[in-house]
Amino acid sequence: MNINLVCVGNLKEKFTRDCAAEYIKRLGAFCKLNVVEIKEQNVLENPALVLQKEGEDIIKNLKGFVILCDISGEEYSSEIFAEKLEKIFMENSTITFVIGGSYGVSESVRSHANARVSFSHMTFPHNLFRVMLLEQIYRAFTILAGKAYHK
Amino acid sequence: MNINLVCVGNLKEKFTRDCAAEYIKRLGAFCKLNVVEIKEQNVLENPALVLQKEGEDIIKNLKGFVILCDISGEEYSSEIFAEKLEKIFMENSTITFVIGGSYGVSESVRSHANARVSFSHMTFPHNLFRVMLLEQIYRAFTILAGKAYHK
Numbered sequence: 001m002n003i004n005l006v007c008v009g010n011l012k013e014k015f016t017r018d019c020a021a022e023y024i025k026r027l028g029a030f031c032k033l034n035v036v037e038i039k040e041q042n043v044l045e046n047p048a049l050v051l052q053k054e055g056e057d058i059i060k061n062l063k064g065f066v067i068l069c070d071i072s073g074e075e076y077s078s079e080i081f082a083e084k085l086e087k088i089f090m091e092n093s094t095i096t097f098v099i100g101g102s103y104g105v106s107e108s109v110r111s112h113a114n115a116r117v118s119f120s121h122m123t124f125p126h127n128l129f130r131v132m133l134l135e136q137i138y139r140a141f142t143i144l145a146g147k148a149y150h151k
Numbered sequence: 152m153n154i155n156l157v158c159v160g161n162l163k164e165k166f167t168r169d170c171a172a173e174y175i176k177r178l179g180a181f182c183k184l185n186v187v188e189i190k191e192q193n194v195l196e197n198p199a200l201v202l203q204k205e206g207e208d209i210i211k212n213l214k215g216f217v218i219l220c221d222i223s224g225e226e227y228s229s230e231i232f233a234e235k236l237e238k239i240f241m242e243n244s245t246i247t248f249v250i251g252g253s254y255g256v257s258e259s260v261r262s263h264a265n266a267r268v269s270f271s272h273m274t275f276p277h278n279l280f281r282v283m284l285l286e287q288i289y290r291a292f293t294i295l296a297g298k299a300y301h302k
Contacts, residue, residue: 015169019279022166078273120271122229128170128286135279 008101009040016127023134030141055106064094073116082140159252160191167278174285181292206257215245224267233291
């Protein structure tokens with residue numbers, strides 16, 4: 001099982017890098033994880049141009065089943081999220097998660113998504129959101145493996 | 152404005168302590184933050200007993216308007232959450248947020264809550280959830296102050 005995580009921007013702060021690193025380490029027991037950091041465009045530029053440029057880079061890195069993290073996507077409990085991933089992995093060897101940039105993602109990226117998932121009605125910063133996503137993917141694997149972590 | 156954060160258990164891992172410390176530092180510009188860590192009871196004990204013991208300690212530390220973090224609570228966008236906090240602070244100098252333990256909180260704690268807020272349908276570990284809550288409180292203050300952070 002391969003997880004391909006395509007994110008706009010990098011983790012600038014040590015404290016989120018350390019958090020992400022912890023879950024990446026733990027995920028190593030369950031899957032092959034690949035993290036692709038797309039160059040963040042200057043937010044002072046025209047938003048449409050930012051979305052277009054970032055979108056082109058995102059699309060080049062999509063593989064397998066594509067799940068877009070989107071505040072208006074479907075909401076799941078951790079258990080249902082785990083079941084969804086299990087089903088997807090029955091027919092795909094790779095799941096790509098996409099975390100957009102400051103302006104979200106372009107319509108073109110959106111049209112490449114096979115599913116859209118929302119973690120919260122609230123907006124979180126990209127760096128913390130990346131940690132939240134990694135934790136939920138790790139939690140999903142522990143739920144599927146019947147491990148005690150998630151309880 | 153005082154924020155009183157009552158949590159069951161402490162942050163064992165350095166990576167979440169560092170994340171929490173960052174938002175606590177940033178919150179210093181906006182409010183007086185007090186963090187109370189309630190002793191986590193042994194989860195191998197009877198759940199009802201765990202909830203009762205932790206509940207008694209939680210209740211002793213409640214002040215002002217009490218918001219319980221609860222997966223089945225109300226869901227808000229970050230903007231609406233900020234507005235809610237602003238309204239509460241018009242009539243209260245202190246808001247207490249409660250994060251329960253492994254089994255949640257007792258009915259007695261629940262009955263002391265003036266409001267219940269849900270961040271996600273998903274379950275997050277207490278340590279990461281504490282960071283998410285601190286970040287959203289910080290975000291709320293920046294929204295109310297009209298700062299650019301949240302955009």
